[in-house]
Amino acid sequence: MTQASDVQRLIKGVFRGDKRAIAKTITIIENNEPEAQKIISLIYPRTGKAHIIGITGPPGAGKSTLVEKLAKELRNRKKTVGIVAVDPTSPFTGGAFLGDRVRMQDLSLDEGVYIRSMATRNHPGGLARATKDAVHVLDASGKDDVIVETVGAGQSEVEIVKVAHTVVVVLAPGLGDDIQAIKAGQMEIGDIFVVNKGDRENADKAVSDIKGALELGSQDKEWKTPVLKTSALTGEGIGEFVETIEKHHSHLKKGALEAQRKATAEIELIEALKQKITQTIIYDLRQKGEWVRATEKISAREIDPYSAADNLLKRKAKTP
Amino acid sequence: MSTREKKIRVLIAKPGLDSHDRGAKIVARALRDAGMEVIYTGLRQTPEQIAETALQEDVDVIGLSILSGAHMTLFPKVMQLLKKKGMTDVKVFAGGIIPEEDIPALKKVGIKEVFGPGTPTTTLIEYVRNSVSK
Numbered sequence: 001m002t003q004a005s006d007v008q009r010l011i012k013g014v015f016r017g018d019k020r021a022i023a024k025t026i027t028i029i030e031n032n033e034p035e036a037q038k039i040i041s042l043i044y045p046r047t048g049k050a051h052i053i054g055i056t057g058p059p060g061a062g063k064s065t066l067v068e069k070l071a072k073e074l075r076n077r078k079k080t081v082g083i084v085a086v087d088p089t090s091p092f093t094g095g096a097f098l099g100d101r102v103r104m105q106d107l108s109l110d111e112g113v114y115i116r117s118m119a120t121r122n123h124p125g126g127l128a129r130a131t132k133d134a135v136h137v138l139d140a141s142g143k144d145d146v147i148v149e150t151v152g153a154g155q156s157e158v159e160i161v162k163v164a165h166t167v168v169v170v171l172a173p174g175l176g177d178d179i180q181a182i183k184a185g186q187m188e189i190g191d192i193f194v195v196n197k198g199d200r201e202n203a204d205k206a207v208s209d210i211k212g213a214l215e216l217g218s219q220d221k222e223w224k225t226p227v228l229k230t231s232a233l234t235g236e237g238i239g240e241f242v243e244t245i246e247k248h249h250s251h252l253k254k255g256a257l258e259a260q261r262k263a264t265a266e267i268e269l270i271e272a273l274k275q276k277i278t279q280t281i282i283y284d285l286r287q288k289g290e291w292v293r294a295t296e297k298i299s300a301r302e303i304d305p306y307s308a309a310d311n312l313l314k315r316k317a318k319t320p
Numbered sequence: 321m322s323t324r325e326k327k328i329r330v331l332i333a334k335p336g337l338d339s340h341d342r343g344a345k346i347v348a349r350a351l352r353d354a355g356m357e358v359i360y361t362g363l364r365q366t367p368e369q370i371a372e373t374a375l376q377e378d379v380d381v382i383g384l385s386i387l388s389g390a391h392m393t394l395f396p397k398v399m400q401l402l403k404k405k406g407m408t409d410v411k412v413f414a415g416g417i418i419p420e421e422d423i424p425a426l427k428k429v430g431i432k433e434v435f436g437p438g439t440p441t442t443t444l445i446e447y448v449r450n451s452v453s454k
Binding site: 034109117 | 324325326327329348349351352353354355356357358359360361362365368369372373375376377378405406407
């Protein structure tokens with residue numbers, strides 16, 4: 001579809017920070033167009049500069065509103081900001097209602113902000129398959145900070161840790177007691193916890209419940225996980241929130257960032273391999289008709305999926 | 321060999337000072353249920369906000385909904401801004417309370433279709449699908 005010269009022009013636009021070029025590039029990656037890999041390979045060397053901030057937490061905690069306030073405060077501090085806001089795709093129809101921008105209207109005309117709504121397209125873990133690469137595009141476009149807002153997350157949507165340097169878990173008062181706060185998953189991934197809607201009753205109780213739960217675990221000696229109270233509605237606590245995010249970034253720069261980069265590199269390679277291997281093998285098996293035969297046997301209960309996969313892989317190894 | 325996953329992206333936007341958005345939400349929901357990705361921005365958008373959102377979200381289609389009667393001012397402004405941004409490939413349709421006699425003028429500025437109250441959502445879905453495949 002797109003010519004090689006078009007790709008070059010698009011990439012140049014991204015490097016200039018041109019919003020249309022950024023938008024078109026993200027679409028190509030999101031749709032997994034044939035040029036997507038070429039684009040990522042051209043962009044990748046320019047990435048690694050932005051501070052990537054992940055915002056996660058249950059639906060209705062006020063993530064989008066908080067993201068708007070956070071972005072505004074970063075803009076006051078002369079930072080440029082990219083935002084990727086993820087909402088769920090319907091598992092039944094494949095459609096999605098992307099409504100995070102409703103809370104971010106004040107940012108839509110700010111020259112230093114780019115916002116992209118993204119549907120999960122049924123990717124598990126709270127992000128879309130293309131989220132990580134969209135972050136790379138915004139990073140390469142020169143944004144100082146990139147904020148990633150996950151879908152309204154439950155207890156096990158933790159993929160954000162693979163993408164963000166600083167993970168913020170946003171909660172609201174009245175969501176659960178100290179027992180909820182001890183559970184694994186989401187409660188383990190926060191570098192910063194925020195109890196939003198701090199203007200509501202029980203906000204202080206929620207803060208102390210979370211603090212209590214965090215104290216039960218083994219804490220990083222260098223970074224004591226802060227639990228903040230904000231009100232995205234009134235703006236209370238937003239200044240302290242941004243300062244804490246910046247403090248965490250400085251903390252990472254002391255050494256953890258390098259380790260994080262290496263861990264992320266490994267994760268990215270594993271994901272890329274998984275994608276490539278399955279794609280190649282499935283494509284090959286489909287061509288030969290073995291795919292259909294195997295799925296028919298599985299559905300007739302003549303063989304289980306694991307043994308069928310073993311057989312296919314063995315045969316594949318014999319015939320290169 | 322890679323598996324392409326093209327989806328139709330639609331922006332449903334409400335320019336001007338309308339006080340409710342029930343109609344726009346019904347349309348957004350219907351398009352969502354038809355498998356499209358619908359970006360919704362809420363009430364009281366300026367033409368500048370709508371055009372800029374469409375650009376950042378790289379949508380294929382924009383649906384403008386209006387009840388206030390200001391369509392003859394606001395719609396041409398949206399169209400003008402899209403043109404200025406080089407987004408002439410984006411298809412724009414409109415709905416809400418729009419008198420019959422205003423429709424030719426709106427089509428002249430580039431609004432592809434105008435849907436009045438009572439339009440079945442199936443008509444809309446079909447329209448959006450066809451306009452994108454063209």
